[in-house]
Amino acid sequence: MAAAKGTGRKGSAGRRAGTRAIPPSRRVVIAGGGLAGLALALSLARGGAGGLDITVCDPALARPAPGGDASRASAIAAGARRMLETLGVWSVVAERAEPILDMVITDSRLADPVRPSILSFAGEVAPGEPFAHMVENDDLVNALAAACREAGVTLAAEGIARFVAGPERVLVTTASGAVIEAGLLVAADGARSRLRDMADIGWVGRSYDQVGIVATIGHERPHEGRAIEHFLPSGPFAILPLATRDDRHRSSIVWTERADAADYLLQLPDEDLREEVERRFGLELGEIALLSPARAFPLSIGIARRFVAGRFALVGDAAHVVHPIAGQGLNIGLRDVAVLAETIIDACRLGRDVADEEALLAYERARRFDTVTMGLATDGLNRLFSNDLLPVRLMRDLGLGLVERMPAAKRFFIREAAGLTGAVPRLMRGEAL
Incomplete structure (x- = not known):
C-alpha cells in the first residue's frame, strides 16, 4: 500500500540514481543510520550479489563522529560478533572491546549486607570464544559507517519526508525534496518509527x-571480565x-x-547520585566514580x-523492542539484519527483485516467532x-538454584x-552471503 502522498521534485538523489543507470529493482534505501541500518547496508553491499545500490538516509550522519561519551555500550553476542567479523568490522573495534568471561546473578534487597551468588555462568561458547563482548556504541557506529563508505x-545526511510504494518501485522523497x-x-529508524506509521503498520505493546x-x-x-546482575x-x-x-578500570551499568x-x-x-550507584554497585571493585553522565530512557515492550x-520492511527497534533485562535488544536487531540481508541476496542471485514478495514474507516468518518469544521471555523475567x-x-531462587546444579541447562x-x-x-x- 502507498505509505504517503506526493513525491516532491526530483533532486540530486534522483539525478544521481539516474546517472548510475541502476534499475530500481536493484536499489535499496535504508532509513536510519544507527547500528541496525548501517549493518544492513554493509551486509547488502558486501553480500556478493553484485550491482546493488544502497543508500542510508539519516540527518544524524551530518554530525561529527561521536566520541568520548561511553554512557551507551552494548553486549555483542557471539553470533553478532561472528557477523561483524565476516563483514570486516570486528577487527576495527576488537582492541576496544571487552570479553565477558563469566556472569554472576544475585537476588537480594537493596539493604541486604551480603548478596550471595545464586547462579553463575562460564563465559565461553567454544574454547577461546566468549559468549559476548562489551562494545561502546560510538566505536561500533563509527566503524560501520567507515566500512559502508569503503x-x-x-x-545521505537527511531524513525521509515521505514515500509512495507501487507495484514496480517505491518513490522515496528526502527532506530536501x-x-x-x-x-x-x-x-x-527506531522504536518510534515515522516510516512504520507512514506504512500504516500497527504496533502492539505497552510501557x-x-x-x-x-x-x-x-x-x-x-573486573576481570566478570558481568554481574543484581536482581533488586x-x-x-x-x-x-x-x-x-x-x-x-571501567564498567557499564544498566540500572x-x-x-x-x-x-x-x-x-x-x-x-x-554516585552514592546511590555505589549502594547498588557494591564495594567488591573498590571506590567508584561516575565517568559519564547518567542517561535515562523509558522501558517498554512492543512488536509491529x-x-x-509492499516494497517495505522493518528491522531492529522499528520492528520490536524488549526489556534490557537479558541484554538482547541489539542482538535480535542484528539478527533481523542478517536474515533480511540473506533473503535479499538470495533473491537477487535468482534474478528476482530486491523486494521479492516471497523473500520478504520469508523474512517476516523467520523473525516474528523469535522476536515474540524473546519479548515474552524478557517480560516474564522482569515481572x-x-x-x-x-x-x-523463594520460587525464583529455587529455580535458579536448580539451574546452577545443571551444567547442560x-x-x-x-x-x-x-x-x-x-x-x-x-x-x-561466520559465513559470507
Whole structure:
C-alpha cells in the first residue's frame, strides 16, 4: 500500500540514481543510520550479489563522529560478533572491546549486607570464544559507517519526508525534496518509527513503569571480565565489563528503576547520585566514580503487527523492542539484519527483485516467532524479578538454584544468549552471503 502522498521534485538523489543507470529493482534505501541500518547496508553491499545500490538516509550522519561519551555500550553476542567479523568490522573495534568471561546473578534487597551468588555462568561458547563482548556504541557506529563508505554505500545526511510504494518501485522523497526510485525501503529508524506509521503498520505493546539508567563507572580494582546482575525489587542492576582506558578500570551499568524514583535520582547532585550507584554497585571493585553522565530512557515492550508491506520492511527497534533485562535488544536487531540481508541476496542471485514478495514474507516468518518469544521471555523475567513478594522470591531462587546444579541447562542458556541456537543465519555462523 502507498505509505504517503506526493513525491516532491526530483533532486540530486534522483539525478544521481539516474546517472548510475541502476534499475530500481536493484536499489535499496535504508532509513536510519544507527547500528541496525548501517549493518544492513554493509551486509547488502558486501553480500556478493553484485550491482546493488544502497543508500542510508539519516540527518544524524551530518554530525561529527561521536566520541568520548561511553554512557551507551552494548553486549555483542557471539553470533553478532561472528557477523561483524565476516563483514570486516570486528577487527576495527576488537582492541576496544571487552570479553565477558563469566556472569554472576544475585537476588537480594537493596539493604541486604551480603548478596550471595545464586547462579553463575562460564563465559565461553567454544574454547577461546566468549559468549559476548562489551562494545561502546560510538566505536561500533563509527566503524560501520567507515566500512559502508569503503563499500560504496551512499550515506545521505537527511531524513525521509515521505514515500509512495507501487507495484514496480517505491518513490522515496528526502527532506530536501530529492526523489530516489528504489526497489525496497527499509525502516531502521527506531522504536518510534515515522516510516512504520507512514506504512500504516500497527504496533502492539505497552510501557513499563520503569526507566533504564545507563552510565560508565570507574573503579579501583579490575573486573576481570566478570558481568554481574543484581536482581533488586525495583528491577535489575547490571554491571558489565568495559575495556580499560586511560589506565582506568571501567564498567557499564544498566540500572532499571521505577519511573518515579528515577526522576528523583537523576536530579540529585553528582556526589549523591554516585552514592546511590555505589549502594547498588557494591564495594567488591573498590571506590567508584561516575565517568559519564547518567542517561535515562523509558522501558517498554512492543512488536509491529507486520514486519513487511509492499516494497517495505522493518528491522531492529522499528520492528520490536524488549526489556534490557537479558541484554538482547541489539542482538535480535542484528539478527533481523542478517536474515533480511540473506533473503535479499538470495533473491537477487535468482534474478528476482530486491523486494521479492516471497523473500520478504520469508523474512517476516523467520523473525516474528523469535522476536515474540524473546519479548515474552524478557517480560516474564522482569515481572518475576522486579518485585519483593516472599513466595515469588523463594520460587525464583529455587529455580535458579536448580539451574546452577545443571551444567547442560547452563550450556544451553549460554548458547541461547550467544545467539547460536535455532535457525542461525549464515552471517551469524561466520559465513559470507
